Amino acid sequence: MNEVDFFQLKSWVEVPAHSDFPIQNLPYGIFSTDGTTARPGIAIGEHILDLQAVAKLGYFDELAIDIHVFDQEVLNPLIALGKPVWQALRKKLIELLSEGNPSLASKADQVLYKQAEATMHLPVQIGDYTDFYSSEEHASNVGVMFRGKDNALMPNWKHLPVAYHGRSSSIVVSGTDIHRPKGQVLPPGEEKPVFRSSKRMDFELEMAFITGSNTALGQSISTAEAEEHIFGMVVFNDWSARDIQRWEYVPLGPFLGKNFGSSISPWIVTLAALEPFRVKGPEQNPEVLPYLQYDGNKSFDIQLEVALQPQGAEETVICQSNFKYLYWNMAQQLAHHTVNGCNIRVGDMMASGTISGKQPDSFGSMLELSWGGKNTIHLQGGETRTFLEDYDTVIMRAHSSKFGLRIGFGEVKSQLLPAIKE
Template sequence: MIINIPENSDFSIHNIPFGIFSTEDRSPRVGVAVGEHILDLAAVAELDVFDFNTAVLEKDTLNDFIALGKEITKRVRKNIQHWLQDDHSVLAGKPELFVKQSEAQMHMPVYVGDYTDFYSSIEHATNVGKMFRDPENALLPNWKHIPVGYHGRASSIIVSGQAIHRPKGQTLPNGANAPVFGPTQRLDFELEMGFICGKDTQLGDSVSTKEAEDYIFGLVLFNDWSARDIQKWEYVPLGPFLAKNFASSISPWVVTMEALEPFRVAGPTQEPKVLPYLEYEGAKNYDINLEVDITPNGGEANTICHSNFKYMYWNMAQQLAHHTVNGCNINVGDMMASGTISGKDENAYGSMLELAWMGTKPVQLKDGSERKFILDGDTVTMRGYAEKDGKRVGFGEVSTKVLPAK
């Protein structure tokens, strides 16, 4: 092996995720995570080993690289895997091609032109329905027929490590007749994953479930921040607005669909039967372990949630097929988030709304404090990895600190 990869590293030889990094002497550019290091692909290109226009590797987003198409991006990934395992490859004896991750700054991996958030976990949708509507009829009549989603704000998607300020807006206090304005008192995270579109379509075209994975480049961890009290007041009749558009945080490394191939699993049985355009063949869910930590300011990390991406009722192929069935066009870099990923057990709930059951069951932390929702100074960290037959493919983390309202 050209470079040492620690055991149980998220960034094993089986992974090779792509991202954008910079250092004091290297401008933002394309790299891949290898263990605790980053392989600088712009520097590798100077060895004249690639058969495409390598100017795309010097860009500050992955969009142009992704737009080359999977025939090229898959070959780049396979070449890197081969070179890393060959002690006589083009990478041998060239430590200058590698940068320690600890010495690099990570940037938004893609320019996100459009962002859609889905609502595709039946466990999450059921929990929310029980709390806010009818415990006996928690799901709305359309939920098992369409992958529910809404168009979110792309400009406020940020990369791991960037802090956010507590948002402000209108809320309606219990028993009040008129709304008040101020910082949210119910700031929440939502444990999600997001996929990045890898091909453009034209207005009027649609993508089938059979074709969908050709249009997905890879995935990131996604924390879709939410202000629950603002949301409760504003979401009728048109859905999320200020309660959601203030920030969403993503992990910096994009894990390719090819890296996730060994971790395919069957999804839940969908009843009633879906309409023909949403039908699909094969295993379209992915066994990816997920967890969430809360770290109080200056305190110790507390893992409060263990969930898994395999729980999703609506899979990514169905989401993309539904999104485009009416002719809506997509572009390289567009991001689509899964919606909160909750499991059947209480410790697998993917939001504070569920974990603390709307504040009635506070979550106890190690320092003796409790959380109904996220407090100023708290840092929320999400991690994810898939593991099978000695292969580990991870996403690293998305970590965000909450600062007081401005």
């Protein structure tokens, strides 16, 4: 299908203007309704297409897909079938949902559910989680605050995608509340740490990709091969306790300041849906080593925003950024992750790190927006913030748009609750 035909596609399912989920998107998620078992679905307009129901009606028989992958409570078995199956299934879904095709439309009441009436679940079983640090603007901002302008970037930063291995068990789906964490903090001017709940709670605006294959121990993935192993992307909120993080991160990096919770959007948008939005990333200087070099456009124009909503108040958009600002792209991240022979598994999650732009209103964390608490962030209704307060809700959204077509991720929305008392 050429790009013109792709942009003109319409569905028999009503898709409101400015919806994140036109027929060109078709992101995957796991949903349940009225206490039913969680199962795979596709977002289309304001509805969810029940893949289990469609499979039982025989519409996927020609694809020779084991019908039991549509009975699972996670997408891992479906994803594990590989890219040729992803492509064939997407083609079939577009055919079934296209305007003028009455076959599935006549059974709409059997296969469609309203998103507003469904419960969304974590879409994949996440085996391992890696968090990169791939925005030059973010790394520079943090470096200036902590080490001064002359030492903003560490010597290795422009030679490799810096990352740390995080905690997969505390990654939760949008709508799951997060409690303020407790830990050791070194108060300003003090020589000894104290134990208390964090007073510098923050979000980090990130995207994450989900791997779609298993590799053998010792196998490396090249930048040219990387996208064969990437199923799709989600919006990722990497909650951060900055005061805990600052005390603990030397010499081995983040630990308790990060692992208490990360939130993701429920819908996985495939790379196929994002294909029209490919762009060139930032120029990399100095030249990277051969294994990190790549051909073509490996970044995507994905507009990002963060809104902050105090309890009982309106939301205020406090950040607008873009995925294309990342210095290190996903292909380079995956190539570096595996260059030493580290194996990956279906459902592994690789987060981008905070995505900041050059302008202050594009900084992807409150640490940057308030410049370490020195500047005030003004909200609608007259409230102000430097860091998050209890019962604040953080909402992140992402979408690509071109020639009137919008491919969106929905949102990841979570409320910060007070620390649990002992």
